[in-house]
Amino acid sequence: MKTILYGIFYFFLTLFFAYIFIKEKDLAKKFDARREKFVNKIVKNENKAKRYKKILYYVETIGTALILVVVIQRFYIGNFKIPTGSMIPTIEIGDRVFADMVSYKFTGPKRNSIIIFDEPMRDEDSYTKRAMGLPGETIKIQDGALYEKKKKTDFRRYSNDGIGDQEWRIPKKGDKLEIIPAGKYRDVLENAGINVDAVVEEAFYKEPFEFFKNLYYGLKHKIFDKLKIKYDINEYINHRNDYRKQGALTIVEMIMPNLKFVVNGEETGPILDFISDEKVRNKLLNGETVEIILEDDYYLALGDNTDNSKDSRYIGFIKKSRMKGRVLVRFWPLNRIGLVK
Helix, strand or coil: CHHHHHHHHHHHHHHHHHHHHHCHHHHHHHHHHHHHHHHHHHCCCHHHHHHHHHHHHHHHHHHHHHHHHHHHHHHCEEEEECCCCCCCCCCCCCCEEEEECCHHHCCCCCCCEEEEEECCCCCCCEEEEEEEECCCCEEEEECCEEEECCEECCCCCCCCCCCCCCCEECCCCCCEEEEECCCCHHHHHHHCCCCHHHHHHHHHHHCCHHHHHHHHHHHHHHHCCCCCCCCCHHHHHHCHHHHHHHCHHHHHHHHCCCCEEEECCEEECCCCCCCCCHHHHHHHHCCCCEEEECCCCEEEEECCCHHHCCCHHHHCCEEHHHEEEEEEEEEECHHHCEECC
16 A cells, blocks of 8 residues: 555656656746736835845745755655764765665665665664565574575675574564563562663663663662573673664663564564554563564665674664665765765
8 A cells, every 4th residue: 555655656746847847948937927026016116126036036946946955855866974884895984875765665675785774763863784684584694604594695794793693584574573571571670669661761762871880780680680681781881882873772672681572483683663662662561472463574784894883683673664765876975976886
């Protein structure tokens, strides 16, 4: 249904642009005539009228140009600045790229496509990675290589940090997802004198590091030990700046550690889209397993700079509807203009 609606929308939007292009001269004459009539009606002095007409002309021209640029960037060709080095050497920090904003409204990315997408849980940041695993596939990273259905791919080296020796099955539309908590997080927190609502507010909206650090050190034996969870705060301390930028999975693990994600009976990587849903989050906090039938396809997104990339190994699989576009061209800096592959 969404595809049909997008098709109708883009048909009429493109038709509108085509009409403007074809009728440009006629439209310009109509605007000139209306501008002339409007100014002559409110200004009687001929010299003033000429100045007002000129000012209105520039306002109309600049305003129309800005509107067209916004519409084109939003719906056709997006302009993005790359803030991190996760795609080095393909894309450097500070590069600006154009992305196709249309294709993924109708189809999913192919393997090795460079995609721009929203962060899986809170939509606060855009990420740029490669789609390296497709819906329904089983992937594994071993000896620096990505395997799909036990078949080695030869694209580039990948680290298995965040995945380890596990095989991950990439979810697809129609799959059954179970999110299984490690225990009754709410009871453990409340028994330790913690205001659960305050914890959630801090974790999902403010995420100050000191709060998590104090929570861990002050309540380690009451919370993590009771849930029989081994958790090393030093790993978070050493990488807290990266984690706070990365967000999603680290925040979830600090509040609801050791969640299991099971698709069609097989444990797999994180699927974080549903954690921001208050009903789902409350069930998990209460120790209840959440079952969901997925309504979208998911992808494995990896950065080329594998040792310094917060990608699907840490932030989970990427839902197709979160994808903004496919990177096409780098247009800045000028000395590196060209297609991005």
